Amino acid sequence: MRQKRSRFLGGVLLVAGTTIGVGMLGLPVTTGFIGFVPSMVLFVICWAFMLLSGCFFIDVNCSVNGEANLISIAGKTLGAWGQILGWSVYLLLLYSLMAAYIAASAPLFASACKGLFLLTIPTWASKFFLPILFGGFIYLGTSYVDMINRLLMVALIISYIVLIIFIPQHIQINFLKYNYWTPFAYAAPVVLTSFGYHIIIPNLTNYLGRDRKILFGVIILGSIIALIVNVVWQLLVLGSVPLRGEHGLAWAWSNGLPAIEPLSFIVRNKFVLVGSYFFAFFAIITSFLGVGLSLVGFLTDGLKIKKNFSGVVFLIVLTFVPPLVFVFSYQRGFLVALEYAGAFVAILLIFLPAAMAWTLDFPKFYKSTIGRITLISAIIFSAIIVVINIMINLGFFNTTLANLLLF
Numbered sequence: 001m002r003q004k005r006s007r008f009l010g011g012v013l014l015v016a017g018t019t020i021g022v023g024m025l026g027l028p029v030t031t032g033f034i035g036f037v038p039s040m041v042l043f044v045i046c047w048a049f050m051l052l053s054g055c056f057f058i059d060v061n062c063s064v065n066g067e068a069n070l071i072s073i074a075g076k077t078l079g080a081w082g083q084i085l086g087w088s089v090y091l092l093l094l095y096s097l098m099a100a101y102i103a104a105s106a107p108l109f110a111s112a113c114k115g116l117f118l119l120t121i122p123t124w125a126s127k128f129f130l131p132i133l134f135g136g137f138i139y140l141g142t143s144y145v146d147m148i149n150r151l152l153m154v155a156l157i158i159s160y161i162v163l164i165i166f167i168p169q170h171i172q173i174n175f176l177k178y179n180y181w182t183p184f185a186y187a188a189p190v191v192l193t194s195f196g197y198h199i200i201i202p203n204l205t206n207y208l209g210r211d212r213k214i215l216f217g218v219i220i221l222g223s224i225i226a227l228i229v230n231v232v233w234q235l236l237v238l239g240s241v242p243l244r245g246e247h248g249l250a251w252a253w254s255n256g257l258p259a260i261e262p263l264s265f266i267v268r269n270k271f272v273l274v275g276s277y278f279f280a281f282f283a284i285i286t287s288f289l290g291v292g293l294s295l296v297g298f299l300t301d302g303l304k305i306k307k308n309f310s311g312v313v314f315l316i317v318l319t320f321v322p323p324l325v326f327v328f329s330y331q332r333g334f335l336v337a338l339e340y341a342g343a344f345v346a347i348l349l350i351f352l353p354a355a356m357a358w359t360l361d362f363p364k365f366y367k368s369t370i371g372r373i374t375l376i377s378a379i380i381f382s383a384i385i386v387v388i389n390i391m392i393n394l395g396f397f398n399t400t401l402a403n404l405l406l407f
Helices: 002-019 023-031 036-063 070-078 080-117 129-140 142-166 173-177 184-193 198-207 212-240 249-254 260-266 270-303 309-329 333-358 369-393 398-406
Strands: none
Touching (some): 002 212, 036 173, 036 333, 080 129, 080 309, 333 369
């Protein structure tokens, strides 16, 4: 019984820890245009659909014998087309997330060098900071990443607590009263990206003895914790940083910067300044290490790359060159990468689980009318996110956002 409780708690923390990450840094910047109340509505919608698809994935996972990952499960339930779609989208998702981390780390590194060593680092050079300094840990293996990740997670929690303590006194109610629903859909891809934990469900399924009830409890509780953390962060930033004006949220959006940049300028408090930079730094590094490790493993297994010298060099090129090209191609690299990731999350973590659940004979819920409607609703929602992402890239929201920037 004690072991079951321990594993349940561990599973909850794993779901929460996987969900809470660098996506938080982009949330207030993107949702600042719509305001606090509309963003809360969007949070709940995205959280609910991600939880729903998580339940689909648990049922699908429990129906497949033996250990399996998302890609192999898609192949077993949907056939070759499911495996090909899963493989390609999974790779694109990991690349877009890596690009977001590299882009978000660049201004932090440049600011740190200027503040600590009085060195002005060129913008282009600061984008190599993350791959060079922390990329090596990825190739040392899971045990090394796990070791450093535990230390970074403790530091992340401490810095978050510091922000919770010192920012509330700077919150202005008028900032929280602002709402503008017109660009509501624009923020959806970034918000959706911030509630993804599905890639760890196969590991949790085996860890928790394929017990569906316990697994449902784990993702429900873990995702609720992540939702609360994100809501509090949203309250702190949107309540203390104005949308417009010098170093406002709109300024950060137009420059593709994470939320801690305007926060550190507006809230003149040394504890907030240090806490926000450390929070961003640890959030980026922990996310980078986890996704980087997944990307290296995925490329190694998928392409059957041997880990000799030439193989490692090839892996390094495959891991870092595509996201770096993306970052250098877009001025707003951080937010653009998260927007792209939103479309890939919708396909990989909502559409695929729903499509796989459609093939199940058990539980019988999926064969019922309500079950079919539920699955269709999830598939439609994923399609909406992809369409929104296409609209963003076609500049559909540009006029609306440009008008907001003018006032």
